[in-house]
Amino acid sequence: MKPSPISLSSQRSTWSAGRSALVALLLRDFTVIKKDIKLFFLRTVIQPFLLCFVFLYVFPKIGQSVGGGGGSPGAAESDFATVLVAGVVGISVMFQGLQSVALQMSQEFGFTREIEDRVQAPCPIWLVALEKVVSGALQGMLSALIVLPIAALVHANGVHAAIHIHWLVMLTLVPLAALAMGSLGLVIGTSFEPRNIGLMFGFIVLPITFLGGTYYQWNRLAPVQIGGWHWLQTIVLVNPLLYVNEGMRAAFTDVAHIHLYLIYPVLLVFFAGFLSLGLRNFRRRVLS
Amino acid sequence: MTNPPVTSLPVIHTSDLTKVYAGTDVTAVDGLNLTVYQGEIFGLLGPNGAGKTTTAGMLTTRVLPSAGSAFVAGIDVVAQPNLTKQFIGVVSQVNTLDRQLSVWENLYFHGRLFGMGAIESREVASELLETFQLTRWAKASVYALSGGMAQRLMVARAIFHRPAVLFLDEPTAGLDPQSRLALWEIMKQLNADGQTILLTTHYMEEAEQLCHRVAIMDHGKLLALDTPTNLKHSTGIDTIVTVKATGDLNELGRALALLDGASSVRAVERGVELHVAGGERLLTRVIAAAEGVGAQVQDVSVAEPSLETVFIRLTGRELRD
Numbered sequence A: 001m002k003p004s005p006i007s008l009s010s011q012r013s014t015w016s017a018g019r020s021a022l023v024a025l026l027l028r029d030f031t032v033i034k035k036d037i038k039l040f041f042l043r044t045v046i047q048p049f050l051l052c053f054v055f056l057y058v059f060p061k062i063g064q065s066v067g068g069g070g071g072s073p074g075a076a077e078s079d080f081a082t083v084l085v086a087g088v089v090g091i092s093v094m095f096q097g098l099q100s101v102a103l104q105m106s107q108e109f110g111f112t113r114e115i116e117d118r119v120q121a122p123c124p125i126w127l128v129a130l131e132k133v134v135s136g137a138l139q140g141m142l143s144a145l146i147v148l149p150i151a152a153l154v155h156a157n158g159v160h161a162a163i164h165i166h167w168l169v170m171l172t173l174v175p176l177a178a179l180a181m182g183s184l185g186l187v188i189g190t191s192f193e194p195r196n197i198g199l200m201f202g203f204i205v206l207p208i209t210f211l212g213g214t215y216y217q218w219n220r221l222a223p224v225q226i227g228g229w230h231w232l233q234t235i236v237l238v239n240p241l242l243y244v245n246e247g248m249r250a251a252f253t254d255v256a257h258i259h260l261y262l263i264y265p266v267l268l269v270f271f272a273g274f275l276s277l278g279l280r281n282f283r284r285r286v287l288s
Numbered sequence B: 001m002t003n004p005p006v007t008s009l010p011v012i013h014t015s016d017l018t019k020v021y022a023g024t025d026v027t028a029v030d031g032l033n034l035t036v037y038q039g040e041i042f043g044l045l046g047p048n049g050a051g052k053t054t055t056a057g058m059l060t061t062r063v064l065p066s067a068g069s070a071f072v073a074g075i076d077v078v079a080q081p082n083l084t085k086q087f088i089g090v091v092s093q094v095n096t097l098d099r100q101l102s103v104w105e106n107l108y109f110h111g112r113l114f115g116m117g118a119i120e121s122r123e124v125a126s127e128l129l130e131t132f133q134l135t136r137w138a139k140a141s142v143y144a145l146s147g148g149m150a151q152r153l154m155v156a157r158a159i160f161h162r163p164a165v166l167f168l169d170e171p172t173a174g175l176d177p178q179s180r181l182a183l184w185e186i187m188k189q190l191n192a193d194g195q196t197i198l199l200t201t202h203y204m205e206e207a208e209q210l211c212h213r214v215a216i217m218d219h220g221k222l223l224a225l226d227t228p229t230n231l232k233h234s235t236g237i238d239t240i241v242t243v244k245a246t247g248d249l250n251e252l253g254r255a256l257a258l259l260d261g262a263s264s265v266r267a268v269e270r271g272v273e274l275h276v277a278g279g280e281r282l283l284t285r286v287i288a289a290a291e292g293v294g295a296q297v298q299d300v301s302v303a304e305p306s307l308e309t310v311f312i313r314l315t316g317r318e319l320r321d
Ligand SMILES: Nc1ncnc2c1ncn2[C@@H]1O[C@H](COP(=O)(O)OP(=O)(O)OP(=O)(O)O)[C@@H](O)[C@H]1O
Pocket: A288, B021, B022, B024, B026, B027, B028, B046, B047, B048, B049, B050, B051, B052, B053, B054, B055, B093, B202
């Protein structure tokens, strides 16, 4: 028996309810960021600043060689700076996108249980998770915007990063990279208990960053081989950050990088894969 | 308590609603059939693990039923969870306030989440703070709130979008008596203004004080469903005598059970509880019977049956254990 509906005067279509919920969730996230905008800024710039400071300022000053030598002294450092600046932007997009989603998620699932109220929003529950990814991606993009000038400016005299912006690539790849990293954050945030989230940084984020082509171009790994097998070059191909960093090289510099025909589809596949895994995890943890 | 209009319009209807959690073989809710009418405060009363939260969870789309069906405001909860959520307000058993937002913002963004515009949300948020006596705390972090205030804020948030049903899962658990009373007043007032409420609780006083009808649950099953008065009448007893004594309590129990009008006896801590239907000069006879078996009576108290009595008679156990 189905009881007659009581007066549902204010019934809204699922679509319009979903849209306003999405807007409200984003507004909420940005209100929170605005409250701690200084903290957001610091968190975003501290790592890029330190990387550039050590590698592009201190190293040249103390004569520590980076960049594989060759050519005139200034040139090697400048080549390295060009490679590094793009990598620094890439790593910032990753950190900001991944961290903002993963930490929030694991907290809201863990001790604050806020998620239980959030999923009572009159929209599909996947939208609540997707919003976190979008918000993380926006933060990732914002950090790219903040970091690029810093990375381009912090260096010793004579070291010069050759920045050349390819607008179309930048405007498409930065968002795609940010979305892929935000989705990875969703996977991590929904898989780890909050008390294990530190572990996650040690076991997942660190390897990803060090083997993600931040400090070197992928094609430079060719000499690392065993019996003619370029093992390192092969292994790092599973690392999503590699494509982000190589993509940033394509967007911001003229140096060699993995072909864009490869970067776009691979990042799309990572994005789709992480997102569907993350949404599945999310649903499982929210519904019982 | 005034009598707000309870209508005959069903707001919640379940048939054979059942939940077995994946990976367990416990039937958390077992073939539940109930109907809640518009204007009611409906109570789900039961001990820990009775299935109250699971029932509320299924009605609020958080728990997927294993079998059976549920309609809220005429909407099939399983088939249209997103639509259902437009018409329900939920206060869960744990504090789910947004810790990164202020008290006022918790309300404001809830309004936005439910599709209200900025101006309307702002107005309603401030009004609700006033109604729930939280205006002083508008700008405070929710960490600054006491348990009772946090609970009030959760209720304010849940009714923000004028839901057809308000679900309150043990809203007064862990609150001090004063905050509990304050929350009771709020619930009564909301209901007097026409708010239908489904309340889960394991406090029998709460169910008795507030609810038009109470469903008593245990082990996922509905044991009884009626008004508190009818439930108490259904026990067939009108007096409960608790005798605290030293000596042979078993003997005492047997003697009391033989009294005229005695319906049943039950061992309690340091004494015996006697359920009586009718019977003249009860206390005199109880004391005489006790002395007859050589028990030293230390205290005798008389009470009317409560929902606790109903529960004990249905299950043989106390509600709180
Ligand atoms: N997510 C879950 N997974 C597995 N079993 C669960 C889950 N939630 C509840 N249960 C089990 O289902 C049964 C009913 O639990 P429920 O939380 O609905 O009871 P309750 O009446 O709300 O109790 P309480 O008064 O403790 O809140 C219990 O046996 C409980 O262990």
